[in-house]
Amino acid sequence: MIEFDHVRKAFGDHVVIEDLSLRVEDGEFFVLVGPSGSGKSTLLRTVNRLVPIDGGRVLVDGQDVATQPIEALRRGIGYAIQSVGLFPHRTVAENIAVVPRLLGWPEAEIDARVAELIALLKLDEPGIAGRYPDTLSGGQAQRVGVARALAARPKIVLMDEPFGALDPLTRESLQASVKQIQRETGTTMLFVTHDMDEAFRLGDRVALMLDGRLAQVGTPLALIRSPADERVNEFVGGTRAYLRELAVRRVRDSMRRDEAAEGDAVSPDATLQDALGVMLAERRERLPVQGGGAILLSDIVVRPR
Amino acid sequence: MGDASRENGTGPVAPRERRRAQSALLQQRLPVVVLCVIGLVAGLALPFLNIAPNRLLSGHASGGQQGVFALLWLVAAAAGGWRGGAVAAVLLALVLPLIAAVDATLLLHHKPPTTRIQLGAGFWVMWLAAALLLLDRLRHVRAGWRAVAWAVVVVSLVVGGWQGVFDDLALVREWQAQRGAFTDALASHVTLSLITLGVALTIGAPLGYLAWRARRAGGTLLSVLAFLQTIPSLALFALLIGPFAWLAREWPALAALGFGGTGAAPAVFALVLYALLPVVRYTVTGLDAVPADTREAARGLGMTRGQLLLRVQLPLGWPVLLAGLRIVAVQTIGLAAVAALIGAGGLGRFVFLGIGQGATDMVLLGTLAIIGLALAADLLFQAMMAATGRRA
Known part of the structure; x- marks a missing residue:
C-alpha cells in the first residue's frame, strides 16, 4: 500500500x-x-x-x-x-x-x-x-x-x-x-x-x-x-x-452464451477491440467464442457492461 | 586499379574515380616520399660523424659515405611504396648505427686514446627519419606485428651494444665512463616520478571526486590548478627554496628526514602541483563518462554512495583516469629533469653537468635516457589500457 x-x-x-x-x-x-x-x-x-x-x-x-x-x-x-x-x-x-x-x-x-x-x-x-x-x-x-x-x-x-x-x-x-x-x-x-x-x-x-x-x-x-x-x-x-x-472491455462480458456463429473463434479473454478487428478482417457481424457462445457486432455497439 | 575496373567491364575509368584513386595513393605514399627526401638530403649534406680530440672539444666532420646513404634511401623509397616498406625501415634503423660503429672503429686507428667519435647531425636526422618511416609503414599493420618490428629494432641494438659493437662511439664511451652515476641517476629519476605519481593520485583523485560533486567549486579548483600550470617549472623550483628552507628550520624533525630548501622534497612538491591538474581533470572526465541513467538506476535500486563509487563509477571511469595517468607519467618524467637544478638528482644532472662542462655526449646521454624512460612509461600505460579497456 x-x-x-x-x-x-x-x-x-x-x-x-x-x-x-x-x-x-x-x-x-x-x-x-x-x-x-x-x-x-x-x-x-x-x-x-x-x-x-x-x-x-x-x-x-x-x-x-x-x-x-x-x-x-x-x-x-x-x-x-x-x-x-x-x-x-x-x-x-x-x-x-x-x-x-x-x-x-x-x-x-x-x-x-x-x-x-x-x-x-x-x-x-x-x-x-x-x-x-x-x-x-x-x-x-x-x-x-x-x-x-x-x-x-x-x-x-x-x-x-x-x-x-x-x-x-x-x-x-x-x-x-x-x-x-x-x-x-x-x-x-x-x-x-x-x-x-x-x-x-x-x-x-x-x-x-x-x-x-x-x-x-x-x-x-x-x-x-x-x-x-x-x-x-x-x-x-x-x-x-x-x-x-473497446480495448478495455472483454469479450466474456458482452458475449451471448446461448448463440453460435461461423468463422474463427475468438478467446473470451480477448478485448472487444480484438474481436472487432477480426470481424472487420473477415467481414462478419458475429463471431464464435472459444468454449461456446458468440459475440455480435450490435452488442459491441450497444450492450454496456 | 584501372585494370580492375576494365576487367569488371565498366569500360574506361571515369576521370573523377581515377583522380580520387590517385589522391588516395598520393596520401598513402606522401610520408614515404617526404621522409626519404629528408633522409637523402641529410645523408648528402650533413656530417654523419664528428671527430673530436677529446670529450670536451667539438670536432670536425668526417664524411665519405654519401654514395652509400643515397643508395640506402633510394632503396627505402622504392620499398616504401610497396609491402616491403616496413622491412626496409627496420633494416635502415639497424644499418645506420652499424655503419656509424664500424666507421668509428676505422677512424680511431692510430689516433690518440682521448679522441672521440661523435654521432653527427646527419646520423641523427637519418635515424629519426628511419624511425618515423617505420612508424608510418606500421600504421595499418596488426598490433602484434607492430610490437615484433619494434622489438627487433630495440633488441638488436641492445644485444649489439652488449657485444661491444658500438664501443668506439663517444656516446657509449661516455656511458661506460659514468656507468655508476648513470645508474644512480636513472634510479632516482624513476623514484622521483613514481612518488610524484603516487602522491598526485592520492590527492588528485579525491579532489577530482569533490570537484565533480560540487561543480562550481570544482571549476574554481580547476582554474587554480590551471594557473599553477602556467608557472615556469624553473621559477617554481626557485620559489619553493625559501618556504621549504624555512619549514626545515622551524621543524628540525623534518630536516632530519631530508627536508630542506633543496633536494627531493621541494622537487616532489612542485612536480605534484603540476601533476594535479591532469589528475583532477581526468578524474572529473572519468566520472562524467558514467551515464546519468546508470547512476539514477544505481541510486534508485539502493546503492550507497560508496557502493556507487566502487561498483559503478570507478570501473566505468577507470579507462579515462588511466589515460590521464599516462599523460601525467610522461609529463612528470620530462619535468623531473629540471628538478636536478635544486639538487633532487635524476637524469637531469647529466644534462646540466654536461652543459656546464660543454660535454655534448653527456647531455645527449641524459636526454636520450629521459626520452627512453618517457616512451617506456607511455608503452606501459598503453599496455595497461589495452588490458583493461575491453570491459573496464
Whole structure:
C-alpha cells in the first residue's frame, strides 16, 4: 500500500505537486497518466525518496518513508526507468542480480532467481545471461531492466515510462508480460506513462494528473464514461474515448452464451477491440467464442457492461 | 586499379574515380616520399660523424659515405611504396648505427686514446627519419606485428651494444665512463616520478571526486590548478627554496628526514602541483563518462554512495583516469629533469653537468635516457589500457 498524504513539492518557485492525496491499494496496478510536466514522474520518485518532498507525507505500508533508512527503503522497492540504465560493465545476469546481491542473498538463491526471471521475461535466448548490455536490442535491455526491478521480489514496484522508447510491437509484448507478472505475484504497481492507451490497457485504476493535481482517479471505464470535467474529457479523447473503451472491455462480458456463429473463434479473454478487428478482417457481424457462445457486432455497439 | 575496373567491364575509368584513386595513393605514399627526401638530403649534406680530440672539444666532420646513404634511401623509397616498406625501415634503423660503429672503429686507428667519435647531425636526422618511416609503414599493420618490428629494432641494438659493437662511439664511451652515476641517476629519476605519481593520485583523485560533486567549486579548483600550470617549472623550483628552507628550520624533525630548501622534497612538491591538474581533470572526465541513467538506476535500486563509487563509477571511469595517468607519467618524467637544478638528482644532472662542462655526449646521454624512460612509461600505460579497456 502506498499513501500520499497532502504531498507538496516545488522546484524553486515552480510548484510541481500541490497538496496531493492518493491511496494505492495492495496488489493494485495503478497508472499515473498525464502530459509532460504534469508532475507524475516527480510524484513517483517521492516514493523511493529520489525526490525529497516539501510538505505532507508519503507512506509505504503505513510507514512514513522519510523515517526509514534510505538504502533499505530503496532495496525494498522495485524501480525501472525509461532509459533503463543498465550497468554497461556487468553482464545481464549480474545486472539482474544487483539488488539481491546488495541484500546479501546466498549465491545459489541468486542464481536460481536470475534463471527464473530470465524465463519469466522471455529472455531465454541461449547465452543471454553472460552477454553485456551493449549487445542487447532495446526491447531486450528493457526486459532486463524490468527483471532487475523485480529481482528481490519487492512488494511494491515503481515504473517510470519504462516502455516509452520501444517500438509498438515490443511495447505490447512487454506490457502483456508485466501485466501478467503483476497479476500472478500480486505486486503493488505504480506505473507512470503519458500514453493514454497504455494507461487504460494496464491500469486497474488510472489517475489523470494535470499541472500537479489529480484531475480524476478511477477505473479506465469510469474515466471514459464519466469524465469529471471538460479537460479530462479532452485528454481521454472525447468521442474517440469510446474506441479506447473497446480495448478495455472483454469479450466474456458482452458475449451471448446461448448463440453460435461461423468463422474463427475468438478467446473470451480477448478485448472487444480484438474481436472487432477480426470481424472487420473477415467481414462478419458475429463471431464464435472459444468454449461456446458468440459475440455480435450490435452488442459491441450497444450492450454496456 | 584501372585494370580492375576494365576487367569488371565498366569500360574506361571515369576521370573523377581515377583522380580520387590517385589522391588516395598520393596520401598513402606522401610520408614515404617526404621522409626519404629528408633522409637523402641529410645523408648528402650533413656530417654523419664528428671527430673530436677529446670529450670536451667539438670536432670536425668526417664524411665519405654519401654514395652509400643515397643508395640506402633510394632503396627505402622504392620499398616504401610497396609491402616491403616496413622491412626496409627496420633494416635502415639497424644499418645506420652499424655503419656509424664500424666507421668509428676505422677512424680511431692510430689516433690518440682521448679522441672521440661523435654521432653527427646527419646520423641523427637519418635515424629519426628511419624511425618515423617505420612508424608510418606500421600504421595499418596488426598490433602484434607492430610490437615484433619494434622489438627487433630495440633488441638488436641492445644485444649489439652488449657485444661491444658500438664501443668506439663517444656516446657509449661516455656511458661506460659514468656507468655508476648513470645508474644512480636513472634510479632516482624513476623514484622521483613514481612518488610524484603516487602522491598526485592520492590527492588528485579525491579532489577530482569533490570537484565533480560540487561543480562550481570544482571549476574554481580547476582554474587554480590551471594557473599553477602556467608557472615556469624553473621559477617554481626557485620559489619553493625559501618556504621549504624555512619549514626545515622551524621543524628540525623534518630536516632530519631530508627536508630542506633543496633536494627531493621541494622537487616532489612542485612536480605534484603540476601533476594535479591532469589528475583532477581526468578524474572529473572519468566520472562524467558514467551515464546519468546508470547512476539514477544505481541510486534508485539502493546503492550507497560508496557502493556507487566502487561498483559503478570507478570501473566505468577507470579507462579515462588511466589515460590521464599516462599523460601525467610522461609529463612528470620530462619535468623531473629540471628538478636536478635544486639538487633532487635524476637524469637531469647529466644534462646540466654536461652543459656546464660543454660535454655534448653527456647531455645527449641524459636526454636520450629521459626520452627512453618517457616512451617506456607511455608503452606501459598503453599496455595497461589495452588490458583493461575491453570491459573496464
